[in-house]
Amino acid sequence: MRTPLFIICEVVVATVLYLLFRHYGNDYFFFAGYTVLQFVVMATAWNILGGYCGYVNFGSAGFFAIGAYSSVFFYTVGQNVQDMDPGFLTSVLHVIFPIPVPILIVFGGAFAGLVGLGTGYLTLRLRGVFFAIATLALAVVIETLIVNWEYVGGSRGAYIIPPNTVPVFGPYIQYLFVLMLVMVIVGLTAARLIERSRLGYGFATIRDDELAAEASGVPTLKLKLIATVLSGALMGMAGSTFPFYLGFTEPGSVFDLSYAVNSIAMPMIGGTTSWVGPLIGAILLGTMQQVATVTISSVANLLIVGLMLIGFVIVAPNGIVGLWQDWIAKRSKS
Amino acid sequence: MSAPLLHVDQVGKRFGGFVALDSVNLDVAEGERVGLIGPNGSGKSTLVNCICGTLRNETGDVIFAGQNINTLNTHERTHRGLARSFQLPRPFMSLSVAENIRVPLLYTVNARGGHHLHGSELDDRCVELLKLVALDKKANKLPRDLTQVEMRKLELARAVAAEPKLLIADESMAGLSHSEVEDIVALLIRLNQRGITIIMIEHIMSAVMTFSQRLVVLVSGKKIADGKPDEVIKDQEVVGAYLGQ
Structure with a gap:
């Protein structure tokens, strides 16, 4: 399927999903759906570096938080501008602020992408478990910086009060849901394009083999930097709407362990070699977690993820996509 | 006399206190077939790694096609026309046989500038290269489905796909049967006839003698002989190194 047709299919599915939720559901569907879609973006982003390149990133929460806190920062600047005395500079700032959420998504992606570039330069000569530990350390460093940065709320956290409704969309959560759908489309399209390209x-x-790759003329360091930037930027974009979703942003929620665990578990369960894998994994795990939250307990979430991850590592190490490919291969042989 | 394609000048490499290469000199002329032999641990693979950029030589220079390539990364050396195959085959396991060939076409041939290969041109070039090593019928298979000799051929085909001026074949025949060894030697000679200069590192002497126009012997990181194969194998120092003094 050609890319334009693929994008049209994505837009159609996204529109149908939105209209179904709007027609048959209530705001809870949008809240739960937003979380699942956020995981689709996170899992797709993780998979660009972890799945396609084989570099396991434990610092997903760090990139997600950069996106979230860039929104908090610009929101806080906007609030302060409103309190300033009128003057030439403030009148200019009044035009700029408050910055619309779609622009904040771009800013969040750009900042996280830049941090991805820096992380890449510092860590990509490391491999395997050493790289994984370095990314985990990065998340801890970012968390420490945020906790000590009073302007964005520090350890106390920061309130962001979104409007109740938005023209056309109605309730604000529906607007955020649509933005997240757009990010899913961007993420999946990017992942699919990458998969089928020279990159x-x-x-x-x-x-598969970095040494053999270099010997075949592949500039491995440059490609790994591209992967960290793309992966980081997508994670940052996913995080940039998070403060508007929660209304209150504090380090404990943004740097939650579940983001790192889910970002890894979802592609692993779905399958890491294709763009479909993270999508399947995120929908499956994300939906199960939402169901568990309302039927059992919210603390059961990580237990479910952990158990499923163990099960898949044993039974289907290549994930659901791998199982499917093996089944097709066996069928074609018989 | 024209400048050699490869000029290894006083190249040295240590691993801690162990001297792996001790001021090695080696010239390889364009179009030549050179055999590089030596006992295990003599520094053959270290020399190859220094020439290809996998390891950095601590002393000396590697001059390729008239340019000092000491500071270049491995992929940059491949772009300049220096390709290698590995002692143990290292195919890209998640890619099909044809896709393994496609990688150097995309990243080396297309990176050199000039005509870019696209679509059907890429496919045709893959098929052509796979036919050269008789793997065209296995184009869509994964490397795990190949036999040992086929894996070796894939390794060579992938190196040749980079359209090298110089190919270094590092023990391409290890573990193969007699007929398979003959098969690989014939393939290497065919590649040389297509204009590729080849350095072959090998322990199988029948293959070395059939292939080589010139023979270089390394022992304990030092070059002890360099000349015509018939003369080199009679050299007392070489005989001593292989059979013991």
């Missing part, structure tokens, strides 16, 4: 071949060679 995708390069990423696969890095995952």
